[in-house]
Amino acid sequence: MPAPEPPEQQTPTEAWVARPNNKLNLESIHYSTLAPHEVLVDIVAASLCHTDIRTAAGTFHLSPPLILGHEASGYVRSVGSSVTYVHPGDAVVLAYASCGECRRCEMGKVAYCEQLFQLNFSGREGAAHDVEGKEVHGLFFGQSSMARVALVRERSCVRISSPCSREELRGFASLGCGVQTGAGAIMNVAKPAKGARIVVFGAGAVGLSAVMAARLREPERLVLVDNSAVKLEMISRELLGGVVVVNSAALSHDELVAKLKGLTADGRGMDYALDCVGHEAVVNAAYQCLDKMGMVMNVGGSATARPQYEVERNLVNGLTIRGTHQGDSDPRVMIPQLIEMHRAGSFPFDKLLTSFGFEDLHKAIEDTHVGRVIKPILFT
Incomplete structure (x- = not known):
């Protein structure tokens, strides 16, 4: 039987895909057309968290095959038809997703959003496919950002409004989950x-x-x-x-x-x-x-x-x-606050970071397991 035709208007990229039996591969994948509240982000750095390792092993909420990654930073490439918060070219840090509309979100308690599980651990049917046209789960924590280009929910984006160099933005990749x-x-x-x-x-x-x-x-x-x-x-x-x-x-x-x-x-x-x-x-x-x-x-x-x-x-x-x-954090409030503290010299989170090439995820995981690093960052 021939493989299904890939979706039209696809966006190709490379991503770290967790497969069953704890297999982790750097694969070519492609995304379908953006949904109204979705964003494509050119990733400059993705941070590795223990939750990614658990997920790759199949012991977290969203099962393989899926694209890993839930701490990252980059530049907006394109936006869905209903996106208003970010625009192409904006520098962003990626964090978990929330709905922004439920009772908890309206109270400013977005970490306890009523749709938290659905938005972060359910993916979206048809969002991403591998080279054989088979679906892989995406939108992990609203982002699946361990990719050169990530398909992201708008609510996972934290726009960096102040001037920011590419090098500085790379370090900010670690702020979206563990640090905050x-x-x-x-x-x-x-x-x-x-x-x-x-x-x-x-x-x-x-x-x-x-x-x-x-x-x-x-x-x-x-x-x-x-x-x-x-x-x-x-x-x-x-x-x-x-x-x-x-x-x-x-x-x-x-x-x-x-x-x-x-x-x-x-x-x-x-x-x-x-x-x-x-x-x-x-x-x-x-x-x-x-x-x-x-x-x-x-x-x-x-x-x-x-x-x-x-x-x-x-x-x-x-x-x-x-x-x-998430430390009761609203990412769009907390992450800019941490950046401001870091720039003032009072929150030196960069001392936690160790850099790896994007292709070196296995090395980053190994070094994490044996305690050689605290917070690995994969540079694209």
Whole structure:
């Protein structure tokens, strides 16, 4: 049987396509005609996140075959008939999609959009095809941006209105998910007062973004916890000024909790504990190290973790258990804010980044797995 005819007005490009059985290939694909609220973006850089790795393995919401990528930046090539927010030539950073119309979006809580799953994990029938004319899923997180040209939902675009060089725009590729999640957990959710006690579990891009944001709040104590000596060693010293680093590898649960409480002036514990890992034991430690009126925030994702909370302890101590998606960030507000902070020298997220060629995704994944890099960026 001959292969189906490709869609008319197709746009050819190359993209990283996840196939079943954890196969990941750089393939020629083509897009169909733009839907009214879709945009084509010439990608200058795409950032690798652990969620991309999980998705390639078939353990996330949208199953292979699909085009990976949900953190990127580039220039608008063309727009659908109803697009008004961006125009060809605009520099954009790409983030998750939201509808902009539901009750949550109207409240400014776009991270909790009522159509979040549909817009980010359902794709669109007929949007992208491979060389055999077979469909591959696109619009992952509204963008599937690990491509030289990406088909993107308009609501995934964050326009950079200030002058921006191509080199600077490449670095901004990392802001669309992990970085805004970690920073947003501090800036939008915790909002700690000066002199607060804060512990961050997990020294990846999310956790270190939270640390950078927390340093700006002038905490009494700021602690970073991880169990990888390799990872802790490679963190730029510029990011760790005033931060107490704890390697938890050799510590039992009780020892870790006691150590964290002991790092506070009165030994009572932390005001804010951010779990950027999603591991059950980590969440339990975060909970147990809290002082009265403290808050533990679930920032790292997990489908299986079942942490143990004590109702009586919550009640008597006034504790808060709080999840946060994307750091409660509205990308069109948060990303320009992070860019402004970076340009002012107060949020040096570029210290997290390691550059790879666009063809070197497998190398980037390998280096991520073994802890040689924190945040890989693929340059097109």
